[in-house]
Amino acid sequence: MRIAFVTLYGLGGHGGATKVLCDLANGLSIRSHIIRVFHFESNKPNIPYYISPDVKCINCCQTIFDKVCGNQLLAKLRGIIAFGRNNRRVARNAFEAKYKGMAISRELQNFKPDVVISFSQLSTYMLLSKIKVNVPVVTMLHNKPESYFDRPEFSLFKESLEYSAAIQVLMPEYVGVVNKYLNARQIIYIPNMAPQYEECAELRSTCIINVARVMSIKRQHLLIEAFALISDKHPDWFVEIWGSANKKYEVKLKELIAKYNLQKRVYLKGVSNQIKEKLYRSSIFILPSLREGFPLALCEAMSMGVPVVGCKSCSSVNSLIKDGENGFLCDDSAVSIAEALDKLISDYSLRKKLGQEAKSDMRQFSSESVLDKWEELLNSVVQ
Numbered sequence: 001m002r003i004a005f006v007t008l009y010g011l012g013g014h015g016g017a018t019k020v021l022c023d024l025a026n027g028l029s030i031r032s033h034i035i036r037v038f039h040f041e042s043n044k045p046n047i048p049y050y051i052s053p054d055v056k057c058i059n060c061c062q063t064i065f066d067k068v069c070g071n072q073l074l075a076k077l078r079g080i081i082a083f084g085r086n087n088r089r090v091a092r093n094a095f096e097a098k099y100k101g102m103a104i105s106r107e108l109q110n111f112k113p114d115v116v117i118s119f120s121q122l123s124t125y126m127l128l129s130k131i132k133v134n135v136p137v138v139t140m141l142h143n144k145p146e147s148y149f150d151r152p153e154f155s156l157f158k159e160s161l162e163y164s165a166a167i168q169v170l171m172p173e174y175v176g177v178v179n180k181y182l183n184a185r186q187i188i189y190i191p192n193m194a195p196q197y198e199e200c201a202e203l204r205s206t207c208i209i210n211v212a213r214v215m216s217i218k219r220q221h222l223l224i225e226a227f228a229l230i231s232d233k234h235p236d237w238f239v240e241i242w243g244s245a246n247k248k249y250e251v252k253l254k255e256l257i258a259k260y261n262l263q264k265r266v267y268l269k270g271v272s273n274q275i276k277e278k279l280y281r282s283s284i285f286i287l288p289s290l291r292e293g294f295p296l297a298l299c300e301a302m303s304m305g306v307p308v309v310g311c312k313s314c315s316s317v318n319s320l321i322k323d324g325e326n327g328f329l330c331d332d333s334a335v336s337i338a339e340a341l342d343k344l345i346s347d348y349s350l351r352k353k354l355g356q357e358a359k360s361d362m363r364q365f366s367s368e369s370v371l372d373k374w375e376e377l378l379n380s381v382v383q
Contacts, residue, residue: 005025006117016296037056060104138377144177169188196367208223220288222334299365
């Protein structure tokens, strides 16, 4: 099968969507499918994840005009003429889809795919409303569905999404959510892949780890505030926060670290391509996010046998973490998170028990299982 992956953005970011794209493209390529990844990047990408030599990545941003559009400058200028913030957002998206579509259309015609996997609502709108591809389009939703459908540009995308051959969601509970917003042809639950590590963290270190983009929605400030409450009780323990940072939020976190005098206990470590090694030498993983779609870093930690802590209110986290069985679910407060951390810090046998259960729970997300589901879906829409 000839499968086209289409994203209107680049492949150079460390975000979860890029990793999902690389893992899925590699996996389907190994199963003898012909894979092309069409992306749009004004600078030469430095892809942070492994991608097979058999997967050809085609940058559709080739001309000077494409590069201007790729930087969204013209889209922003076009949006200025629309009145109202929501109307400007809709206008920018429509403009971006139109001109990026012109570039991607040429490449898709050359490749002649049997099916297209779209990585965003915007790319689906471009494919089905602007360039009108005549092959099935499967739309992936990488986050909690409401985070897409509650945006003003959803009015622009709705018809195209409903015309998708299928919409893929990351958690079973998201199927019903999408049904409330769309009269979709079919909505399919297929999770992301979780690595199946042979190794298992020993859990005897004094390291608490967080791996996520450093931004307000990930709420690393709650971790710092919680750790401050128990830091005197556990003087040997420390926190590592790994991930690319929003500068304003990073400043806020540094101020918070200084406020609690934790400069030698809480570290903002930045980006790493060796997260597996970081997880192996940690003893507790915490993800206090407000919202998640399917948190890959959480699953990686669980696959490494690390007990995890998250929030009850957080989508997907509250399904992946079974409170008291493979980790702890907390209220959205520093006090509640501190209590969970204190329990895990104080009891090695508890860490070991929860970590082993977490590792076992990740087997359902093996690459073989997930790829089987993808092949079943793709075969059904191509026939």
